[in-house]
Amino acid sequence: MNLKIRTYCNIENGVVTLNGENLDGFESNQNDLLKDLYVHLKVDYPKFYKMDNLSKLGLLGVELLKSVSTSLAQMGEDDLGIVLQTKYGCLETDINHQARVDEKSPSPAIFVYTLSNIVIGEISIKNKWFGESILFIEEPRKLDNLIRHATGLILNNKAKTCLIGCLDSYQNQHSLKMAIIETGNDGPAFSLENLADIFDKK
Amino acid sequence: MVYIGAENIISPLGDSAEANFEALAQYKTGLKLVENAGNRNEALYISIMNDLEGFGIVKQTVNSIKASLQSIEFDQLKSERTILILSTTKGEIELLRNEESEAAALGKFKDQIVQHFPWISETLLISNACISGVLAIATAHDLIHSGQADHVIVAGADMLSEFTLAGFQSFFAISDEPCKPFDKNRKGINLGEGAASLILSRSKSIFKSQCFKSLGGSSANDANHISGPSRTGEGLYRTIKKTLLRANIKPEEIDFLSAHGTGTAYNDEMESIAFDRIGLVSTPLHSLKGSLGHTFGAAGVIEAAICLQSMRNNTMIASAGFEKQGTSRSINVLQKTEQKELNTILKTASGFGGCNASIIFQK
Amino acid sequence: MEELVSNLKSQIIECLNLEDVKPEDIGTSDPLFGDGLGLDSIDALELIVLLDQEYGIAVADPEKGKEIFESVESLANYITANRA
Numbered sequence: 001m002n003l004k005i006r007t008y009c010n011i012e013n014g015v016v017t018l019n020g021e022n023l024d025g026f027e028s029n030q031n032d033l034l035k036d037l038y039v040h041l042k043v044d045y046p047k048f049y050k051m052d053n054l055s056k057l058g059l060l061g062v063e064l065l066k067s068v069s070t071s072l073a074q075m076g077e078d079d080l081g082i083v084l085q086t087k088y089g090c091l092e093t094d095i096n097h098q099a100r101v102d103e104k105s106p107s108p109a110i111f112v113y114t115l116s117n118i119v120i121g122e123i124s125i126k127n128k129w130f131g132e133s134i135l136f137i138e139e140p141r142k143l144d145n146l147i148r149h150a151t152g153l154i155l156n157n158k159a160k161t162c163l164i165g166c167l168d169s170y171q172n173q174h175s176l177k178m179a180i181i182e183t184g185n186d187g188p189a190f191s192l193e194n195l196a197d198i199f200d201k202k
Numbered sequence: 203m204v205y206i207g208a209e210n211i212i213s214p215l216g217d218s219a220e221a222n223f224e225a226l227a228q229y230k231t232g233l234k235l236v237e238n239a240g241n242r243n244e245a246l247y248i249s250i251m252n253d254l255e256g257f258g259i260v261k262q263t264v265n266s267i268k269a270s271l272q273s274i275e276f277d278q279l280k281s282e283r284t285i286l287i288l289s290t291t292k293g294e295i296e297l298l299r300n301e302e303s304e305a306a307a308l309g310k311f312k313d314q315i316v317q318h319f320p321w322i323s324e325t326l327l328i329s330n331a332c333i334s335g336v337l338a339i340a341t342a343h344d345l346i347h348s349g350q351a352d353h354v355i356v357a358g359a360d361m362l363s364e365f366t367l368a369g370f371q372s373f374f375a376i377s378d379e380p381c382k383p384f385d386k387n388r389k390g391i392n393l394g395e396g397a398a399s400l401i402l403s404r405s406k407s408i409f410k411s412q413c414f415k416s417l418g419g420s421s422a423n424d425a426n427h428i429s430g431p432s433r434t435g436e437g438l439y440r441t442i443k444k445t446l447l448r449a450n451i452k453p454e455e456i457d458f459l460s461a462h463g464t465g466t467a468y469n470d471e472m473e474s475i476a477f478d479r480i481g482l483v484s485t486p487l488h489s490l491k492g493s494l495g496h497t498f499g500a501a502g503v504i505e506a507a508i509c510l511q512s513m514r515n516n517t518m519i520a521s522a523g524f525e526k527q528g529t530s531r532s533i534n535v536l537q538k539t540e541q542k543e544l545n546t547i548l549k550t551a552s553g554f555g556g557c558n559a560s561i562i563f564q565k
Numbered sequence: 566m567e568e569l570v571s572n573l574k575s576q577i578i579e580c581l582n583l584e585d586v587k588p589e590d591i592g593t594s595d596p597l598f599g600d601g602l603g604l605d606s607i608d609a610l611e612l613i614v615l616l617d618q619e620y621g622i623a624v625a626d627p628e629k630g631k632e633i634f635e636s637v638e639s640l641a642n643y644i645t646a647n648r649a
Binding site: 077078087088089091094095097098101102104106107108111112114115116117118120121122124125127128129130131132133134135136137138139145148149151152153155156158 | 241242291292295298299303307308309326328330331341344348350372373420421422423424425426427428437444554555556557
């Protein structure tokens with residue numbers, strides 16, 4: 001099976017790249033990188049402001065990919081598999097929730113984000129994707145985990161296309177690596193070497 | 203073929219799958235009224251091992267895995283192609299209270315478990331809300347089925363904490379009585395804690411006693427709301443449909459259905475709609491939440507372990523708390539523990555984030 | 566009453582993270598839920614927390630929220646009637 005990396009994006013140290021190139025005309029003062037990117041991409045999805053940073057980051061990663069990927073924009077409802085991994089998960093929201101619990105005034109709007117997979121829920125809702133999805137707690141460098149599960153989903157006919165990614169948002173540091181994996185002839189082969197290479201491009 | 207067995211459960215009802223099954227068959231419950239359990243010191247029904255935050259989740263998870271390992275030929279299992287999959291929503295979340303924020307990260311929980319099993323070359327941690335356990339088993343199946351692993355140990359665990367209790371209280375989701383999944387008078391969930399594990403393998407011979415076939419599973423998202431269940435049971439319907447199709451099983455071939463059944467108005471209604479759409483309304487089903495509370499990342503593994511015990515004993519466990527049909531679609535909720543030849547069982551789960559998963563086991 | 570209504574509009578925007586909404590965009594008698602502001606079930610729960618924190622009013626039954634949170638006006642009336 002010919003699995004290819006079709007489209008990819010990175011967010012690291014305030015720099016946003018899409019298919020290895022700096023995002024055209026995007027500047028951010030970094031204090032509010034996620035909001036700046038939301039405005040730049042003209043997403044127009046007021047629910048964005050209600051999300052925790054991990055969900056905002058994941059949603060924006062998908063919007064970045066969609067801005068250049070026709071296949072994502074035309075994805076069949078059940079065709080996309082989502083495999084994400086995160087080191088810290090929702091730890092930042094956990095800390096915020098615990099503070100409210102200590103004050104005896106827990107917030108349901110914060111508590112609901114104390115599950116790391118909510119980011120997948122937000123992506124699925126925004127894009128009306130009903131397919132397979134899974135969230136791993138894993139170090140970003142363990143790219144072989146993404147390869148194994150995305151390949152598995154496509155090989156087992158559970159998905160036609162896969163959205164893979166590593167993302168973390170903790171202590172105002174946002175880091176995201178995301179890619180679309182498809183069968184076909186175009187793009188670099190879906191190998192550990194190629195994936196590490198494109199994700200490390202600055 | 204993928205085989206499954208060697209199940210263990212640690213809960214307030216006992217520290218083996220057999221003890222838990224026996225207790226459940228005799229209508230025993232892990233739920234008890236605990237004073238000052240709530241965020242504002244309310245008394246709450248919870249299924250608790252010792253005292254609040256005294257579960258010792260790392261130790262219990264390790265104990266559960268060790269108990270499962272007792273039931274297999276260890277020399278055959280011990281290989282580079284053996285993977286451990288952990289399933290938890292919050293791990294050792296109690297550490298957050300001591301402002302040890304990074305110690306409460308799930309990666310640290312995984313590291314602590316891994317230390318006890320240095321011979322396991324790879325450990326994964328799935329944290330996918332209330333479907334974590336079922337998704338972990340389905341993932342284990344796929345890893346073996348696609349030749350990426352020979353044996354997979356699946357262990358699920360979650361602990362009771364003020365963190366989770368207070369959160370669900372803010373959702374007004376907690377019942378002030380023992381919960382009543384699918385019942386007309388259901389008022390919400392009870393929380394519980396526990397650990398469970400089981401083993402999947404491509405080899406039947408590693409199991410010391412009877413093992414079963416895993417026919418695999420799937421997941422699907424509601425794409426609707428992060429906390430409210432879909433009004434059409436969309437994701438649950440889609441995952442069951444996919445799982446049946448992949449396993450080449452018709453709805454009428456399902457002898458028993460181990461449902462999620464949290465005891466909230468919207469969740470149980472959603473499940474009944476999905477079961478109706480699939481054609482499972484007459485299939486006998488239960489939820490174990492009325493006996494063991496909702497144990498989150500452990501729930502799917504505990505309930506799957508009870509599915510295996512049910513097949514061993516050809517016995518379907520009653521759905522505690524159920525008296526009167528309480529969903530718009532009339533479903534077959536078991537009021538009594540019954541004997542029945544059980545060959546094929548479907549296990550489902552649904553959770554926050556709109557996620558749903560299902561898996562089939564067969565004798 | 567006018568001051569309460571004006572405060573409520575700002576508090577709702579703040580509490581529910583309605584970043585693109587200004588107080589003057591919220592009609593005092595306009596429905597809060599449904600199409601208007603796009604609020605959902607979690608927002609309704611969050612408004613219960615707001616009532617408790619800002620006004621010391623505990624709502625025990627979330628079903629009651631539907632009436633209380635119908636509009637800023639109904640919310641202001643409820644607070645006026647229940648404030649200690």
